[in-house]
Amino acid sequence: MRGSKAHLFLLRCSERRKVRSMPLTLALGSVCGSCVLPLSAAHGALSTCKRWQSAISFSEDAAQSATLSASLKAGDARSDNDVPVMERAADARREIYELWSRTAAAEEHAQASPTFTSTDEAAAAEVKAAEERWEAVAALLEKYKLDPATPREDDISRGLGDALDRLLLLCVPLSPKHGTDLLVKLMHVSARQGRQLSMRTIQHLFARTNSYAEALAIFYAMRRSNFAMSMEAYHAMLYSLQRLEEEGWAARFHEEFAASNGEAVSEQALDFILRGVDNQLMPENKPWLGRIMFAEVKDNQATKRQSIASFDEMGQLWVQRYKSGATT
DSSP: OHHHHHHHHHHHHHHHHHHHHSOHHHHHHHHHHHHHHHHHHHHHHHHHHHHHHHHHHHHHHHHHHHHHHHHHHHHHHHHHHHHHHHHHHHHHHHHHHHHHHHHHHHHHHHHHOSSSSOHHHHHHHHHHHHHHHHHHHHHHHHHTTOSTTSOGGGOOGGGTTHHHHHHHHTTOSOBTTTBTHHHHHHHHHHHHHTOBOOHHHHHHHHHTOSSHHHHHHHHHHHHHSOOBOOHHHHHHHHHHHHHHHHHHHHHHHHHHHHHTTTSOOOHHHHHHHHHOOTTOSSSOOOGGGHHHHHSOGGGOSTTSOOOHHHHHHHHHHHHHHHHHHHHO
8 A cells, every 4th residue: 555655646746747847838828728719709709899880880870971962962953953943934934925925916916807807717817826826835735844744843833823824714715626635734733733713714714715515615624623713713613604604595596586687586585584594503693684685796795705815904903903992
């Protein structure tokens, strides 16, 4: 036993000598190697985390700056687009008023010289002027994209003002080629902008028609265009349509009265004079319509189709009425 203990003691001493004689770097490497590797890995993970965080913040800053620059560019683009839209609206107003003036001059010339030209020549000249007017209106709608399908940022109708009402009136009398298409298109444009047609515009739309069928077509066009209409405007539309119907009946009874050489008046004509139309839209009797029946058509102003100039005259009368009402 003692020999074995001595042998173990010698072995332990020899191991201690080996450890003491080993270099310090090797000892630290063998003892602390398990600690050095996790520290380096942790340091690498920490540095990677820092790099990842810095990359995220940089990307967020870049995204924010890109969004800001994009919004600024969009704002600049919108402001740049607003200026041309208003400039095009000014050009459109100018061209609409020029067409309005040309149409008024042509109508005044046709009314001033009915005796110097024959009936056929006057009718041919009127048809030619109407075709030129229709083509000019269609060209304006095409040039300035006055269409409900036009994007709102490119729509110039918001800058037309009263010129849009005049362009509506230039569509009447209706074109046999376009029908109510031009009128309905402009009404849809007005409806999208939330504009309301004045009673003066509505009355002249009906007063410029060539027939009661055109008046009915305009009536249904206004009904399906969905533009804003007050009760007064709707009342004016019904009143205008009813008046055209009554004037048509009065003109018919005038022809019957003229055919009898002023000797006979039918019972239906007397009922019309006393009670008005049986199926009238509004409960109003108009005995004064008898003047249309007994008057001559060529001298009768009630049955004459209203001109472009009468629209401006009525506007001046309304302005003068408001001015005089304000002073009294």
